[in-house]
Amino acid sequence: MTKYIINRFLQLVLVFFVFLVSSYLLFNAMPGDAFTSLLLNPQLPPDAYEKTIALYGLDRPLSERVIKYVQNFFKGDFGFSYRYYPKSPIELIAERLPRTLMLFALVNIISFYTGFLVGKILAWRRGSKSETWLTLASVLSYTVFYPWFALLMLWFFGYKMGWFPIGKFLYPEKWYDAPFDSDVVFMMMIKFTVVVSIIQFIAYLFTRNIESLSLRRNARLLSLVLIFIGSYFYWNTGDALIKKPYAADISFHMILPTIVVTIVAFAGTALLTRTTMMEVLKEDYIQTARAKGLSQKRIRDRHAARTALLPVVTSFIFTIVTIIDGSVLTEQIFSWPGMGQLLLQAVLNEDIPVAMAAFSFVGIFALVAHFVADISYAYLDPRIRIKSQG
């Protein structure tokens, strides 16, 4: 397994280099001299021109410029934003990355899980009325044109019903006298989520060895309750108590995008899960599981769904890039000021340094997501796990 991970990691690094170089070439090939044209912007101070030429080696041949660009990248030197001079692209990204991370992770975990759950039920209840309706709904949601649907939902729930905010990730009026930045709260929320997930994972690992099933279930329930109580105290004491209303505001703004994306994105997973699970249900080991006297739920979850998960995860790995595309769109529709919006605006404004930095970070993001999915796939499928040891 370690060998597998190292292998994958080396691949990742290689792909990233290719990505960096080709993204530079892509920007380089943009019509007009993108690097210099905006430097004629009268708002920029005169020395910005020299700085940029020196940074990018603009007076050097292309091959040297590429190398310089890669070097700069690893030095973390992206120059400065043309538009928000003298802010550096890194500053802009640091502000927006947590926002994207939070929404992206939440939306995708929820929609993947929903899809898997629905697909599982569809296959299990094959031929029932509920299956017919759920399948129909899934196909509808799979084929619907996403931007149109998202805008419709936004209009209905945000404007017509007024249940949810129409956009943005916070109500500015609430933050008017806030003693800190929204990023601080975002980071805190992310940290909280990560810690809770880790604790839950540890609890899962520990309870895995309990032999009696009912005892195991109770232990897991208890760990959930404890986490819940712990969270309650965390958010009601000290620093977190002050930040709570702000965190709540941000969470409230995440609801609608999460629901909308889930409705659109769950169907692909659901339909695929349904198909693979129906295949798995024909396998001999499902019959063995039934003969062993296991409960229906256990056969479904432990034997059928567990194996059916494999191809579903594979396809998920392949679609990660499209998911990231989609999140650019989502940010635009819900005016969520994240990385996607930053990238889009930078490109539209020809703010090349920011665009390139944002582009690279989205790339890193995609590669890392891919890497994580790959590793979890290997974890799920012992056939890969074992082979890579030998």
Added chain:
Amino acid sequence: MSKTVLKVENLNMHYETIAGNVSAVRDVSFELKEGESFGLVGESGCGKTSVAMSLLQLQADNAKISSGSIKLNDEELVTKTEKELRKIRWKGISIVFQGAMNAWNPVVKIGEQIREAIREHYPNNSKEENSEKIKKLFDIVGLEHSIMNRFPHELSGGMKQRAVIALALSCDPKVLIADEPTTALDVVIQDQILKEISKVQELLGLSLIYISHDIAVIAEMTSNMAVMYAGSIVEMGKTSEIFSNPRHAYTKLLLESTPSIVGEKKKLRSLDGEPPSLIGDIKGCTFSPRCPEPSDSCKNQSLEMGLIEAAPDHFVDQCCVECV
């Protein structure tokens, strides 16, 4: 006389298909005594697996048991609910499936898959007790203990099959069904597995139902046997008696077409033709279209079917007794 563990009476089971009802089990009755090994032999498609599945009440969704009774230690299984049946499965009757090579879930460790069964039926066992039990079973079937922590794809076919036997024994079943447990294994391994099952059967005093299309294997494995043709039992009795004194034309032909039994001198007879379609009712002797020497009365199809005791403890389809 030892106790009867399993008693099947007039079992009828059919599959509902678009083409009509496939009557895969027709009026099947037999008894299994404690510690006895009972063979079920017949060509592929004659309904052996259907009988086995009915015993476990695990028949396919389109299968219907129209009548008959299956009693495990005087407990009627046919009328039991799914929940009650779950308690019977594996602990009352366990099975080594046909094509048991695929009996393992590829992503769960062998040990865990056995443990899971034990856990279901002995919920109060500790982890150590269960491990001990699995180790003991592995000793019996000749597997290393470390196999517990392996995944199915790391095992050879023979090892998988041994592990399947260990799995089948894990909840101390009263009856073990082995449904063609050696298909898909190569010949040498087949032999080993057969010996293993025989050994285990004797060692544990298991009540075994051994299913095969190969009558030679039945001779090796069982003390009592039944010959199935087109969904019904046509001859039943002591294995030695049936081999030395076969009465039904189909049994005779089965024996004569098996080289290892007859020896080299006698000319092998081949079994021509196909078994009949099981859709709908069949009148008279089901074997008559393929019978080498049908008598006149066989042909008019007026003969009654059903087992009669032709000699002590030797049952034959009455049509075949009366026609000769």
